[in-house]
Amino acid sequence: MSVILVFLLVIAGFAGWWLSHQRLMGKPWLEQGLASDFVAFDRSALPTAKIGLGVFLAVVGCLFALFTSAYFMRMTVSDWQPLPLPRLLWFNTGVLILSSVALQCASVAARRGQVDMVRLGLVTAGLTALAFLIGQLMAWRQLTDDGYLLSSNPANSFFYLITGMHGLHILGGLVGLGRTTAGAWNGARPERLRLSVELCAMYWHFLLFVWLAIFALLAGWAATFVDICQRLLT
């Protein structure tokens, strides 16, 4: 359970940082009136939707941290046989990076008000994300053809489970991306479009990060890394 605890420690760090700005040492029973210095503490200047997405990403991060924790705990049992990762995953990783980059470009273009560039970026991101999903399915197909079935070994089970979960999150993101793209064509207000694009980009970058982390996990590098850390500690 150490992975999830480390993750929660990071969340706690954020929460602590935020709380430390809320005047927890203040004496509200002595403070009447509407001093200008309170107003600064009212709410964040960030758009509400971004904060909402941030909180949601913390929950998603928690989910994958828990899968990772379970993975590490289960892999210590002797029946664990790691499966060879298909080469295709490297290609998929590249495609997903491309998708993230495209959205970043769209986001920059939205800030500059170049609607054509935004549209191009959104469509590229959507298509590459779709390509990623198809690539993942092909990787699954390849593995099942080679006899690495879901239930034949826990390493396989975790592989399908975690990549599947990640894929589902991408799929959900595609819904949001689709709506943003439709907005870009139907003349959404510029500031509205910009926010949507930025939200998409944020989500995409996060899922890319999650993918890189679970790729490292499934390839076994993460285990080596944890092993080194443990040796350093003991």
Added chain:
Amino acid sequence: MVDITPADGIPPAEVAEVELYHPRSWWTKYVFSQDAKVIAIQYSATATGIGLVALVLSWLMRLQLGFPGTFDFITPEAYYQFITMHGMIMVIYLLTALFLGGFGNYLIPLMVGARDMVFPYVNMLSYWIYLLAVLVLVSGFFAPGGPTGAGWTLYPPQAILSGTPGGQGWGIILMLSSLILFIIGFTMGGLNYVVTVLQGRTRGMTMMRLPLTVWGIFTATVMALLAFPALFVASVMMLLDRALGTSFFMPAISEMGEQLPHNGGSPILFQHLFWFFGHPEVYIVALPAFGIVSDLISTHARKNIFGYRMMVWAIVGIGALSFVVWAHHMYVSGMHPYFGFFFATTTLIIAIPTAIKVYNWVLTLWRGDIHLTIPMLFALAFIVTFVNGGLTGLFLGNVVVDVPLSDTMFVVAHFHMVMGVAPILVVFGAIYHWYPKVTGRMLNEMLGRFHFWVTFLGAYLIFFPMHYLGLMGVPRRYAELTDMTIMTESAHHLNSFISIMAFIVGFAQMVFLFNLIWSIRHGREAGGNPWRATTLEWQTPHTPPAHGNFGKDLPIVYRWAYDYSVPGAKEDFIPQNMPGSFGPSREPA
């Protein structure tokens, strides 16, 4: 010293950046509503409905335990199914949904001075997915083989073996699917509650001016958002084990002489995941109760809450600590002694912030102008019950004491006191307190007092003797105990007594439900602020609050939520949105 009397002409608080959605038809106004107040009532009604099912299940269990062998239709399998469904419904579908979905939805926007939740559409989805989860859960009763009987903890491997009711049937599949749905729905709602507190607060409402109710619900929601994924992961993995034959949790096992396809899975892994959710869940239910009870006590004792800052820190501290105590549910599963030591220590440390809260409640009452209204009675009953349940928690938190007491009725008595009866008393108190705001009418006083005394004394008569049964060694989760040597005649009598009390207390809840429905039309008119309370929900121009909550302008907050009996003020309460400064206590410190 900050003491600013506002100059004239402070501009009204700006409308939040969320555009308020205006319903156009009856359907979007009352059914598929995006108004948090309607969603709150939908959540509460659904939770109450499913809670009644759980109440009936508890009656059936008590019939069997109190009068074993008398009722043929309660087979051991049925008994296990009753236990499981009762526990799961009470903890998740009733208490979590009611506190966060019900009270959270109703109170957060009103108390922070917002027009609605920040993502109303997602909020609406949250309720409908919750309803779907409840329906999937209930469908277990009609599925072939009935619902799962694995115990509310759903421990593998037994949960998905054929010896457990529903294990190889539909029961466990429906249960796990329902949990997954619940968590998805809750996450949608939870995002709203958190972000509304962060971003929806009106001008002047700093975090340290929030009523403790909001602090409690806010912190509990943050915890739930981080803890429920653990249950999600556990449910998904067990669903795969059951449906597709993976071996996440299932060890090599043979059943009726037949080797099952599973191999090498770790039941302990499930326990870790389950309790990583399960322990924070206790505080997810308790923290809103803590917050609400603080407000009830302060309002009905006409006195500011003692140690507001400490109360906030304690809520946050309990929330953080509750994530590092989970393995105290697993002492008997076996663990490294140092781990046991660690978890026993963290468990006992939680007693510190909790005790601080109890002291502060008592000190708030000290020399207060205590009005023994029904909400106050329930709040006082909560303190007593919570202390009682908390003290037995100290027993169970210690490894050496826990091991012999584990899986006895002592544990049942403990958790019913601390996270069953105590939070439910707060739910009742809160309903008596806020019902006038929701409906515009007071609940009937006489029926309310009857409900309180029967519930409070009855709950004690049910659960207090149970401790003794547990100390005698009477195990929990046994459908039939007649032939055991520990079941002396007096123990049997005690069991029958507990059962009879359970029926009486259950009956009192019917009186309460009648009161809820009857008072909607026949209750005394309440007016806008019957309790003369300070918080914003009592200052709305309409009662019940209209769509948008606060009329044309949002309120501006000039003070904290607990200005009761301030010397020099005209009345014994000063609403949060009243400008001006009062009282000699406001001199620079």
